[in-house]
Amino acid sequence: MGVDVTSRRPIIAGNWKMFKTLSEAAALVEGVKPLDAVTGGVDVVVCPPFTALDRVVGVLRGTGIAVGAQDVYWEDSGAFTGEISPVMLKDIGCRYVIIGHSERRQFFGETDEKVNRKIKAVLKHGLVPIMCVGETLAEREAGRTEEVIHTQASAGLAGLAPDQAGGLVIAYEPVWAIGTGKTASDQDAQQVIAYIRSLVRDWYGAPAADQVRIQYGGSVKPNNTAGLMAQPDIDGALVGGASLEAASFTGIVQAAHDKS
Ligand SMILES: O=C(CO)COP(=O)(O)O
Numbered sequence: 001m002g003v004d005v006t007s008r009r010p011i012i013a014g015n016w017k018m019f020k021t022l023s024e025a026a027a028l029v030e031g032v033k034p035l036d037a038v039t040g041g042v043d044v045v046v047c048p049p050f051t052a053l054d055r056v057v058g059v060l061r062g063t064g065i066a067v068g069a070q071d072v073y074w075e076d077s078g079a080f081t082g083e084i085s086p087v088m089l090k091d092i093g094c095r096y097v098i099i100g101h102s103e104r105r106q107f108f109g110e111t112d113e114k115v116n117r118k119i120k121a122v123l124k125h126g127l128v129p130i131m132c133v134g135e136t137l138a139e140r141e142a143g144r145t146e147e148v149i150h151t152q153a154s155a156g157l158a159g160l161a162p163d164q165a166g167g168l169v170i171a172y173e174p175v176w177a178i179g180t181g182k183t184a185s186d187q188d189a190q191q192v193i194a195y196i197r198s199l200v201r202d203w204y205g206a207p208a209a210d211q212v213r214i215q216y217g218g219s220v221k222p223n224n225t226a227g228l229m230a231q232p233d234i235d236g237a238l239v240g241g242a243s244l245e246a247a248s249f250t251g252i253v254q255a256a257h258d259k260s
Pocket residue numbers: 015101173177178179180181217218219220238239240241242
């Protein structure tokens with residue numbers, strides 16, 4: 001399909017979810033910081049909870065390790081109690097924002113339409129969305145994986161310019177693999193991620209499809225990273241549990257580094 005894998009920098013992001021107090025976050029990121037010396041061709045991102053963003057940005061200042069948020073609202077400011085805007089995230093030093101994680105879809109009423117609004121808002125402010133898509137076990141067993149991915153991706157990515165689509169990060173996270181210890185096989189992950197890339201090609205053209213970085217997420221550990229990263233369309237990982245300890249997150253980044 002003419003995809004030049006060498007032009008896409010691998011990207012490993014740690015989604016800390018609702019873990020780590022301020023002091024715990026500071027200790028973890030001090031442990032992650034030495035990665036700056038070894039990452040080379042790999043983009044490394046940590047996504048702490050909102051309460052720890054400022055501290056984590058401070059610790060990582062001057063390094064190449066980037067910081068992301070786990071969610072965002074689409075307005076710049078206003079009477080929206082409890083929400084955080086892209087303007088605030090940019091101001092605090094974030095470069096990435098996870099959007100549409102399956103836990104937000106499952107527990108907090110995140111819809112494809114909201115995902116689309118958030119992606120556009122984040123892009124407007126020069127932040128990079130990490131858009132999550134993925135099927136449940138029931139959907140996979142019913143043979144509906146591609147249909148579900150198509151629906152989530154077409155709604156989530158609607159109305160972008162081709163260069164915006166190319167600059168995105170997309171995370172394929174099968175819901176049944178999250179926090180379960182069950183990783184999708186390298187081939188299953190590759191197959192769905194190649195399908196996502198083919199959708200981007202259909203909608204936004206070959207340059208965007210060749211450029212967009214697509215991660216796998218779901219029980220990624222140091223010992224399964226190399227197999228996933230060896231797949232031609234898998235450009236990185238969105239890591240949950242294994243990002244909560246510096247040693248395992250470091251092991252994943254190092255395994256990805258071997259592909260870069
Ligand atoms: O949801 C995830 C990352 O966003 C994956 O979580 P685990 O790595 O804990 O399975």
